Amino acid sequence: MWYSLSQQPINQPTQTPMPDWRLYVITDPRYGHGDALRDRVAAAIRGGATIVQLRDKTATTRALIEQARALLTITRAAGVPLIINDRVDVALAVGADGVHLGVDDMPIADARRLLGPHAIIGGSPETPEDALRMQREGATYLGVGDVFGTPTKPDAGAPIGIAGLQRIIALVDIPVIGIGGITPANAADVIRAGASGIAVVSAVMGAEDPAAAAQTLRHIIDRTRSEVEA
Amino acid sequence: MWYSLSQQPINQPTQTPMPDWRLYVITDPRYGHGDALRDRVAAAIRGGATIVQLRDKTATTRALIEQARALLTITRAAGVPLIINDRVDVALAVGADGVHLGVDDMPIADARRLLGPHAIIGGSPETPEDALRMQREGATYLGVGDVFGTPTKPDAGAPIGIAGLQRIIALVDIPVIGIGGITPANAADVIRAGASGIAVVSAVMGAEDPAAAAQTLRHIIDRTRSEVEA
Numbered sequence A, B: 001m002w003y004s005l006s007q008q009p010i011n012q013p014t015q016t017p018m019p020d021w022r023l024y025v026i027t028d029p030r031y032g033h034g035d036a037l038r039d040r041v042a043a044a045i046r047g048g049a050t051i052v053q054l055r056d057k058t059a060t061t062r063a064l065i066e067q068a069r070a071l072l073t074i075t076r077a078a079g080v081p082l083i084i085n086d087r088v089d090v091a092l093a094v095g096a097d098g099v100h101l102g103v104d105d106m107p108i109a110d111a112r113r114l115l116g117p118h119a120i121i122g123g124s125p126e127t128p129e130d131a132l133r134m135q136r137e138g139a140t141y142l143g144v145g146d147v148f149g150t151p152t153k154p155d156a157g158a159p160i161g162i163a164g165l166q167r168i169i170a171l172v173d174i175p176v177i178g179i180g181g182i183t184p185a186n187a188a189d190v191i192r193a194g195a196s197g198i199a200v201v202s203a204v205m206g207a208e209d210p211a212a213a214a215q216t217l218r219h220i221i222d223r224t225r226s227e228v229e230a
Helices: A034-047 A060-080 A090-092 A109-117 A128-136 A161-169 A187-192 A210-229 B034-047 B061-078 B088-094 B107-116 B127-135 B161-171 B187-192 B210-229
Strands: A021-026 A051-054 A082-085 A098-101 A120-125 A143-145 A177-181 A196-198 B023-026 B049-055 B083-084 B098-102 B120-124 B143-144 B176-179 B197-200
Touching: A021 A177, A021 A210, A034 A060, A034 A210, A051 A060, A051 B098, A060 A090, A082 A090, A090 A098, A090 B088, A090 B107, A090 B176, A098 A109, A098 A161, A109 A120, A109 B088, A109 B127, A120 A128, A128 A143, A128 A161, A143 B120, A161 A177, A161 A187, A187 A196, A187 B107, A187 B187, A187 B197, A196 A210, B023 B176, B023 B210, B034 B049, B034 B061, B034 B210, B061 B083, B061 B088, B083 B088, B088 B098, B088 B107, B088 B187, B098 B107, B107 B120, B107 B127, B120 B127, B127 B143, B161 B187, B187 B197, B187 B210, B197 B210
Parallel strands: A021 A051, A021 A196, A051 A082, A082 A098, A098 A120, A120 A143, A143 A177, A177 A196, B023 B049, B023 B197, B049 B083, B083 B098, B098 B120, B120 B143, B143 B176, B176 B197
Antiparallel strands: none
């Protein structure tokens, strides 16, 4: 089930087109701040990232706002949405395209009320019940994992695997993005499972050459999508 | 210079009345969470707290929202404003009365834009330049200190003393609340210096009997104000 503009009902009221979920790149403070972070994000976009999330649970609000404003100049120029992890206040202050919310963050329903109907609001469900509730409360998409076991969140539970990912994809009607330990070696499996895209942190932001790393993943994603659709 | 409704120009457009700044009580996670925190805040209000700030730099967004909603039922019933430290998103989600922002938090100008003209927005300047900028950007009041040296923020710089407090009071036109190491032994000095109120954390929230502690401070504040005004 692929979401694209052409599948929207023709007479639907004007709405923001669905983002291109294929390669969702998430930042991490361990891979730099300021100019260094901005350069890596710019490289990721050059390589084919279709959506970017600013994630930094340690920064002050002021630093996060400054970082978001800096990234927004890059993402806007590239036509790529910028999503802010957790912080609806930061998203509102800088005019970002949306937020991504886990079960310890603001409830999706509150965020939808504050950000309006056109904002991109993602959720990270931890159970199938979370997934259904987040959809009901107005999530635009779900980031589902940990699929393969991630080095970025070592405190996460056991990986859910491709089977766990498929279970959520079958359960909800909104796009699902696979996350957690996705690399060029297993990205195709995530797309074949029906995910609308893959989300990565280390595989792109931690790569020696983020542009090349993004390009490799995009190539696999696009080729696999062609196979699936054929 | 005391701010009260009676000193507002008579023909001024409708505006939210200035809060009663006299005894500003700030929470701290070290003095409990959930029901325990709520009970201490309720006691502080019974004892005479005129404004309450929820401050918890360690809680998740979800926990902060839940805590804010719980406190709001108490503060609303008592007609006491609830201010959220740092988090404009939490204030918006729960409909709190305002926010308090330090120099590492959202700039006052952004918060004013997001919260509207009637929200209470406080600032914690670290220099006289900060104080003037915060006033210019739309701060309702300033929390100024560390006046006497506080146990709550051990990483703060040297205390500014009564002289430092007076310098800021003379510099700005908005109400100034003294903060930092204020106890029944020195609260009168802060009021005599021209502060519109005193802010405390430990002296009330950390007291064995928060209601009695608040009552003692309110008595000193009110008596000193009567002397000053006489």
